[in-house]
Amino acid sequence: MNAEFINPFIKGLLNVMETMAQTTLKPGRPQRKSNEVAKGDVSGLIGMIGPETKGSLSITFDESLALTIMERMVGERPAKLDADVGDMVGEVTNMIAGSAKRDLADVGYDFGMATPVVVSGKDHTISHQVDGPKIILPFMCDEGSAHMEICFDK
Amino acid sequence: MNAEFINPFIKGLLNVMETMAQTTLKPGRPQRKSNEVAKGDVSGLIGMIGPETKGSLSITFDESLALTIMERMVGERPAKLDADVGDMVGEVTNMIAGSAKRDLADVGYDFGMATPVVVSGKDHTISHQVDGPKIILPFMCDEGSAHMEICFDK
DSSP states (O other), rough: OOHHHHHHHHHHHHHHHHHOOOOOEEEEOOOEOOOOOOOEEEEEEEEEEOOOOOEEEEEEEEEHHHHHHHHHHSSSSOOSHHHHHHHHHHHHHHHHHHHHHHHHHHHHOOEEEEOOOOEEEEEEEEEEEEEEEEEEEEEEEETEEEEEEEOOOO | HHHHHHHHHHHHHHHHHHHOOOOOEOOOEEEEEEEEEOEEEEEEEEEEEEESEEEEEEEEOOHHHHHHHHHHSSSOOOOSSSHHHHHHHHHEEEEEEHHHHHHHHHOOOOOOOOOOOOEEEEEEEEOOOSSSSEEEEEEEEEEEEEEEEEEEEO
């Protein structure tokens, strides 16, 4: 999996955060996940199926960042990770995958997207079950951190 | 979403549990999920995409049942929900979806499966972000409980 494939997802996340929540995330160093585990409090997951491969995308937020994003979008900070925050994370996941899907279609990679699923729970971990490489991308800002993972079967 | 569509997933789960772990699960009453939330300790999720719809499947186990399944499969009870238990849950998820996929293809419904994702974390909750109905199916046995959810966009 090369940068040509990963960059549209990074661009999608950064754009969605800027546009929807006026939040500038700073990308950290991408890692081939081995023992590295994305841990967080609320995650959006989405399955992807192309003609030649299949995979999954996850974006995991810590509580502080998720609440800040919600506050900037709706004008009020939720007291906790409630259903509205979950819906926002599901929508963000869908938008990131949709943005990457359009960009990758332009260069000849087509894939279909399943519906997003949102997981809530303090310090949960995500494990993508693929044969291929797992790429974990950390993102930081003053308000908290997020981890995006993009995994394909080959 | 009718019984014709749900039953292959139920059959898949019951068969996989019987075959792999000599465990007989007892299905509870299916519920249209509204405020009902599947809560558990380890979950497998998988995205599904058909020509006319898309959706997601999740199967959530409580810790006690997940450890018992693992014990019956490998002969030793893990001390906690480790990576091996996660891999087992991912494999079980893949097998349930694969079994339902074959059965539904036989009656004219085709869908593709993404790769499974496993979530671990005490008492996490799952929220499927679909427009259509959400069906939550409880399963019980002496060793613990599981919840399967099957959701499609229409």
